[in-house]
Amino acid sequence: MRLVFMGTPDFAVPALQALHTAGHDIVAVYSQPPRPAGRGKALRASPVQHAAEQLGIEVRCPVSLRKNTQEWEAFAALQADAAVVAAYGLILPQVMLDTPRLGCLNIHASLLPRWRGASPIQSSILAGDTQSGVTIMQMEAGLDTGPMLLRESVPITAHTTATTLHDALSALGGTLAVQALAGPHAAVPQPEAGVTYAPRLTKEDGRINWHDSAEAIDRRIRALTPWPGTFTQLADGTVLKIGNAQPNPTQQHNAPPGTVLDGTLTIACGTGTLRLLQLQKPGRGMMEADAFLRGFALDKGTLLHSLPVE
Structure with a gap:
């Protein structure tokens, strides 16, 4: 033809x-x-x-x-x-x-x-x-x-x-x-x-809202990686990109959503928790969590922000 x-x-x-x-x-x-x-x-x-x-x-x-x-x-x-x-x-x-x-x-x-x-x-x-x-x-x-x-x-x-x-x-x-x-x-x-x-995506679609459920955040990471990519922010405005994570929808916690709960980068969500497996800091490539933590501290109690940091 x-x-x-x-x-x-x-x-x-x-x-x-x-x-x-x-x-x-x-x-x-x-x-x-x-x-x-x-x-x-x-x-x-x-x-x-x-x-x-x-x-x-x-x-x-x-x-x-x-x-x-x-x-x-x-x-x-x-x-x-x-x-x-x-x-x-x-x-x-x-x-x-x-x-x-x-x-x-x-x-x-x-x-x-x-x-x-x-x-x-x-x-x-x-x-x-x-x-x-x-x-x-x-x-x-x-x-x-x-x-x-x-x-x-x-x-x-x-x-x-x-x-x-x-x-x-x-x-x-x-x-x-x-x-x-x-x-x-x-x-x-x-x-x-x-x-x-299905709307046209923008970079802002990749912003993680930690008030969502662990399962919903995991879906966002899987859906929007590699583009536009998912990300969160620290209190000083530092942007951290998230490449992969593991949800635990039934894990209970009393912490505000976005709180780092332990040294394995388990994060409190609206319901359940999410363990971050791959992260990227500014100017670097995507890393496995253990390699990331060797050069960048995310201490227990650190709050990851859902909204832009002013």
């Missing part, structure tokens, strides 16, 4: 590779333009652009598609049977959605209609969902509202992190994209019940 592929981050790379391996003729790849990255702020191509160039596929990187009639014409000239979209990052105008013979298919990292929007992987862990998955959807103008062609779930356990779930769904997305194009598959409208939205 003659395809256009549209994607930008690591999540989309397995789908591009799977479609290429399946023998589809990928006539062009669309990806976000190279961005400044690293200490030198040199322009860096996206993971999808890098993968496409390795496969010898033409890459197009428009800054915007809105009112971009020149790009609309170039897209139409590709005469694609279908476009496959995975975390591309630009909104496709209706004229582009209507151009391919079979329309545009989206690889979405959730079990639609739950978690439409920008952060479905993180939102599913934060909410305590027991499963996530991938939906292959026929795209339309609404935000992830199109009819579903394929849908497959994966479990979320007490140890699932954003990284492990990302990798599982990324691989599954490639498999389902190939299956969707091998069709035909009935397009099933999304149910009106059960719609939830």
Whole structure:
């Protein structure tokens, strides 16, 4: 089949590779333009652009598609049977959605209609969902509202992190994209019940509120590591990033939430406690707790703050 592929981050790379391996003729790849990255702020191509160039596929990187009639014409000239979209990052105008013979298919990292929007992987862990998955959807103008062609779930356990779930769904997305194009598959409208939205994340979403339960804080750490990362503050304003922790939801205490309870970095939560396993202090990398404590004291009774320290 003659395809256009549209994607930008690591999540989309397995789908591009799977479609290429399946023998589809990928006539062009669309990806976000190279961005400044690293200490030198040199322009860096996206993971999808890098993968496409390795496969010898033409890459197009428009800054915007809105009112971009020149790009609309170039897209139409590709005469694609279908476009496959995975975390591309630009909104496709209706004229582009209507151009391919079979329309545009989206690889979405959730079990639609739950978690439409920008952060479905993180939102599913934060909410305590027991499963996530991938939906292959026929795209339309609404935000992830199109009819579903394929849908497959994966479990979320007490140890699932954003990284492990990302990798599982990324691989599954490639498999389902190939299956969707091998069709035909009935397009099933999304149910009106059960719609939830996954907002775009900010760094402030990573701030730990020690008044939450130990389980909720653990979910936040697993959901938001490595980005935007979770953090807390000391009384002097020092920011400590938290990379991994172990909740004990039934451990009783009488201390204010955020209090260091012992020398193993067990922290009082709204209910239960949380033992910090990996931490990062300013200017250093993430460390195991014992290595961290050799160079940074967090004495029993120290209070970790839930709100910004003035």
